[in-house]
Amino acid sequence: MDFIFPRSKSTVLRAFYNGMEKETVPFSENIHMVHYDEQHPKEGRCQKYRLTLLDAKTQTTIADDLFDDKSSETIKEFLRKNLDASEPVFIVTDFDKRCPDILKEIFGDKLVHQYCLMHLNKLIVSDFPKNTT
Numbered sequence: 001m002d003f004i005f006p007r008s009k010s011t012v013l014r015a016f017y018n019g020m021e022k023e024t025v026p027f028s029e030n031i032h033m034v035h036y037d038e039q040h041p042k043e044g045r046c047q048k049y050r051l052t053l054l055d056a057k058t059q060t061t062i063a064d065d066l067f068d069d070k071s072s073e074t075i076k077e078f079l080r081k082n083l084d085a086s087e088p089v090f091i092v093t094d095f096d097k098r099c100p101d102i103l104k105e106i107f108g109d110k111l112v113h114q115y116c117l118m119h120l121n122k123l124i125v126s127d128f129p130k131n132t133t
Contacts, residue, residue, distance in 0.1 A: 031088040031112065033057055036079070038070055038094070051078045056092070072098055079106055086110070094119040 033056035041047050049070040053062040063082035067074050075098070083089060083106075090112040093099045103113050 031090050032083070033090040033092075034062060034083070035092045035116070036099075038096070040070075049074075051075065053079075053082055056090075072102055075102055076106060079103075088112075090114070092116050095123065 035052075035054040035056055037052045037054070039050040039052070041049070048066040048068065050064065050066055051070070051074075052064045054060070055062050063078070065078060067078070079102070085106050085108075088110045089107055091103055091107075092114050093103075094116050100113060103111050
């Protein structure tokens with residue numbers, strides 16, 4: 001634990017719990033919960049970008065389209081086409097630095113944004129050397 005956060009375990013847990021007590025969580029029945037994901041082409045395959053929206057409650061695909069690019073404008077168009085910007089939404093995304101600004105522009109104060117824990121784990125693991133002794 002000291003390697004990641006140089007504090008004792010109890011200090012880390014206390015800080016976590018204090019932070020969680022201050023956090024407000026919207027009532028989940030009145031909010032649309034979705035996962036947004038992008039898939040990038042592998043070298044030598046078709047050079048399209050796949051944008052996907054999944055409903056977190058029903059675990060079904062809301063939208064799944066191919067695009068020639070994944071510019072901010074393409075992402076905005078995809079989200080506007082497939083989600084109602086006037087309704088509250090909880091969106092889980094990867095760590096694309098553009099996402100918070102894009103989502104805030106479309107959904108404003110009706111947005112709750114969270115980063116994907118799987119993508120966070122991949123980033124943490126990739127920072128560690130392969131062979132540790």
